[in-house]
Amino acid sequence: MALDIKSLSFTRQILPLIAVIGLVLAAFYILSGQPDRELSDPDREPPRAPEALANEARVAGSGVVEPSSELVQIGSALSGLVTGVFVQPGERVSEGQTLFTVDDRQVRAQLREAEAAIGEARAAIAEAQSAEATASRQLALYRSVDDPAAVSRSEVIRAEGEASAAAERLRLARARLDAAQARAASARTEIGRLTIRAPIAGEILAVNIRKGEYVSTMGGGGSQPFIEMGQTQPMHVRIDIDEEQAPRIALGQPATVSPRGAAEQQVKASFVRAEPLVVPKRSLTNSAAERVDVRVLQVIYELPASATGDTGIFRVGQQVDAYIPARQSK
Amino acid sequence: MIWIAIRMLTGDAQKFFGLVFGIAFSTLLITQQLTIFVNLLERGASGVYNVSSADIWVMDPVSRTTDVAYAMPSTALDKVRGVPGVEWAVPHIRANASVRTKDGDLEGVAVIGVDDATLIGLPKNMVEGSADVLSRPDSVIIDDVGTTRMFPDQSPIGERLELNDQRAVIRGIADAIPSFTSTVVLYTKYSNALNYVPGTRNRLSFVLVGAEDPAAAKTLSERIERETGLKAQTREEFARDGVQFIIDNTGIPLNFGITVALGFIVGVAIVGLTFSLFIRDNIKQFGALKAIGVTNGKIRRMVAAQAGLVGLIGYGLGVLGTVGFISAFSSDPTFKGFYIPWQIPIISLVAVALILGLTGWLALRSVLKTEPAAVFR
Numbered sequence: 001m002a003l004d005i006k007s008l009s010f011t012r013q014i015l016p017l018i019a020v021i022g023l024v025l026a027a028f029y030i031l032s033g034q035p036d037r038e039l040s041d042p043d044r045e046p047p048r049a050p051e052a053l054a055n056e057a058r059v060a061g062s063g064v065v066e067p068s069s070e071l072v073q074i075g076s077a078l079s080g081l082v083t084g085v086f087v088q089p090g091e092r093v094s095e096g097q098t099l100f101t102v103d104d105r106q107v108r109a110q111l112r113e114a115e116a117a118i119g120e121a122r123a124a125i126a127e128a129q130s131a132e133a134t135a136s137r138q139l140a141l142y143r144s145v146d147d148p149a150a151v152s153r154s155e156v157i158r159a160e161g162e163a164s165a166a167a168e169r170l171r172l173a174r175a176r177l178d179a180a181q182a183r184a185a186s187a188r189t190e191i192g193r194l195t196i197r198a199p200i201a202g203e204i205l206a207v208n209i210r211k212g213e214y215v216s217t218m219g220g221g222g223s224q225p226f227i228e229m230g231q232t233q234p235m236h237v238r239i240d241i242d243e244e245q246a247p248r249i250a251l252g253q254p255a256t257v258s259p260r261g262a263a264e265q266q267v268k269a270s271f272v273r274a275e276p277l278v279v280p281k282r283s284l285t286n287s288a289a290e291r292v293d294v295r296v297l298q299v300i301y302e303l304p305a306s307a308t309g310d311t312g313i314f315r316v317g318q319q320v321d322a323y324i325p326a327r328q329s330k
Numbered sequence: 331m332i333w334i335a336i337r338m339l340t341g342d343a344q345k346f347f348g349l350v351f352g353i354a355f356s357t358l359l360i361t362q363q364l365t366i367f368v369n370l371l372e373r374g375a376s377g378v379y380n381v382s383s384a385d386i387w388v389m390d391p392v393s394r395t396t397d398v399a400y401a402m403p404s405t406a407l408d409k410v411r412g413v414p415g416v417e418w419a420v421p422h423i424r425a426n427a428s429v430r431t432k433d434g435d436l437e438g439v440a441v442i443g444v445d446d447a448t449l450i451g452l453p454k455n456m457v458e459g460s461a462d463v464l465s466r467p468d469s470v471i472i473d474d475v476g477t478t479r480m481f482p483d484q485s486p487i488g489e490r491l492e493l494n495d496q497r498a499v500i501r502g503i504a505d506a507i508p509s510f511t512s513t514v515v516l517y518t519k520y521s522n523a524l525n526y527v528p529g530t531r532n533r534l535s536f537v538l539v540g541a542e543d544p545a546a547a548k549t550l551s552e553r554i555e556r557e558t559g560l561k562a563q564t565r566e567e568f569a570r571d572g573v574q575f576i577i578d579n580t581g582i583p584l585n586f587g588i589t590v591a592l593g594f595i596v597g598v599a600i601v602g603l604t605f606s607l608f609i610r611d612n613i614k615q616f617g618a619l620k621a622i623g624v625t626n627g628k629i630r631r632m633v634a635a636q637a638g639l640v641g642l643i644g645y646g647l648g649v650l651g652t653v654g655f656i657s658a659f660s661s662d663p664t665f666k667g668f669y670i671p672w673q674i675p676i677i678s679l680v681a682v683a684l685i686l687g688l689t690g691w692l693a694l695r696s697v698l699k700t701e702p703a704a705v706f707r
Contacts (some may be wrong), residue, residue: 016639018643018647019646023646023650026646043449046418049417049449054415055414056414059362060411242405263447279403323411
């Protein structure tokens with residue numbers, strides 16, 4: 001069966017050849033066209049259980065970083081215009097340091113009024129004292145006269161009356177002084193209340209008021225607190241644990257915590273306490289219409305100092321993922 | 331001797347081409363229809379296959395497929411994370427929403443919210459842009475088939491949409507296999523998706539899980555079911571659920587089954603008729619061969635060779651036709667992601683072998699009974 005170009009038959013040689021080549025091409029196309037269903041590793045590191053817990057019983061939760069003092073939302077006792085803000089976000093303040101002041105002109109005017117009243121009362125006391133002295137000397141003079149014909153009985157009664165009236169006026173003047181002093185002290189207290197001071201030592205986390213704004217005792221606009229602060233050395237994380245998982249958790253064991261978006265940077269956080277009250281899960285979606293039916297146990301852990309602060313990876317308010325060992329039951 | 335058989339076969343070009351056409355046609359019909367059938371069914375699993383990194387899908391016990399899902403409370407994520415053997419778990423939301431386009435048209439879209447931090451849940455590849463655009467505010471990524479439906483003949487990048495009164499800006503195009511209904515898909519971050527989809531109490535549709543040991547995903551999914559009370563399906567199981575949902579709820583299997591059967595019947599009819607006609611025409615030649623002492627076994631081999639050649643050419647052309655069909659339409663968005671599973675050409679090969687075997691055996695019966703004297707009749 002020698003192949004000869006002239007006797008090449010379409011049906012016997014070319015057609016089978018086309019079929020074979022077509023089959024090979026088709027096989028190649030089919031095999032190369034199979035869909036890519038390989039599993040691939042995620043591009044970015046998802047939060048993983050720590051090595052030690054990989055195949056152990058464990059409880060997972062998510063939570064939020066908070067100051068160890070919890071978040072202190074500074075309020076104002078009195079309303080008025082802000083005349084000065086003396087702190088900036090990120091600043092560390094000591095206890096009692098002035099945070100901001102509210103307009104005190106009216107109270108200072110009241111203080112000046114009270115001080116003028118004090119001066120007036122003092123002058124009144126001096127006047128009353130001299131009147132009393134005159135009256136008592138007059139009375140003593142009349143009493144020292146033994147001759148009843150020289151001084152009439154009515155003269156004596158008048159002198160006695162004047163002396164006692166002068167004493168009463170002195171008491172009244174003293175009482176006025178006390179009242180004015182009390183008014184001055186109350187004005188000073190008001191002035192003190194118009195200066196808002198740090199209740200604890202800590203870090204200023206947010207300042208939502210500016211000079212010239214009006215603060216009311218009902219809270220700021222949009223129900224924002226005026227100033228938020230807290231003790232950020234050390235920092236805590238508040239981990240929400242589903243109530244169904246709560247009985248399994250090994251309280252007292254350290255938790256492995258990683259911030260959202262940096263799951264590979266896991267740190268060990270030491271146990272602080274579990275909140276005694278199981279609360280409805282606070283949703284992190286910020287949706288006002290959200291209702292909840294899930295309750296969570298909140299467990300507090302302390303972050304190591306190396307992971308917090310200016311160079312640390314944890315910031316107040318950040319969301320974290322946490323893994324906690326479960327109680328060994330079996 | 332085999333060569334004589336081949337010459338005998340190709341001697342009558344009409345019958346030969348009739349045979350080849352019959353085989354090629356039924357191969358084409360069976361292969362092509364089965365391919366479209368399988369690909370249509372697998373559209374039900376495209377939602378699962380588009381997520382390339384999840385070993386296990388965890389969902390509410392009543393959820394059935396990626397599109398028929400009942401939402402869970404958000405703490406389900408932490409429950410799943412607490413199961414030993416789970417390497418990681420991320421939230422995943424799938425929901426339907428209505429979008430208002432710039433023209434004022436209303437279009438139903440599927441909003442898929444992927445984990446904010448890791449973006450697990452996005453398709454593996456992007457047509458335009460990168461997955462990182464989701465970190466910009468109000469970003470969504472549209473799928474490529476959705477692009478052709480919502481923005482024919484223009485680039486969707488930078489287009490603004492209105493979803494649940496919120497602004498959404500398209501900043502990327504994902505390379506994804508469309509779903510069965512070819513709904514436009516918008517991928518966004520989980521936190522954005524919560525705003526884009528009108529609120530219900532629970533929002534979390536799925537928890538995607540990566541197993542410590544992907545090979546043992548089945549045991550892990552059983553453990554997740556046991557410990558959390560949720561339903562956990564491995565990737566393959568969940569893909570099958572999606573396919574099963576289409577089988578249960580549409581007439582597709584019946585329709586395509588009928589077409590495939592028709593292909594088989596047409597093949598048997600054409601090839602069977604032509605082949606037996608051809609054998610009968612050549613009965614004299616077979617008689618002569620017998621007369622010069624060719625055994626029945628040899629004749630069987632000759633007929634087998636004839637059938638083999640017809641089968642080879644017909645099957646080759648039929649498969650080539652299917653490949654040509656699929657590759658010609660591969661740029662059409664309706665056929666996006668269509669492929670020929672390697673099992674299907676094998677199934678049609680078996681069908682061709684059956685057709686030829688059946689008709690060859692029927693035709694041979696008369697030849698084997700032929701007496702050498704037939705040559706003189």
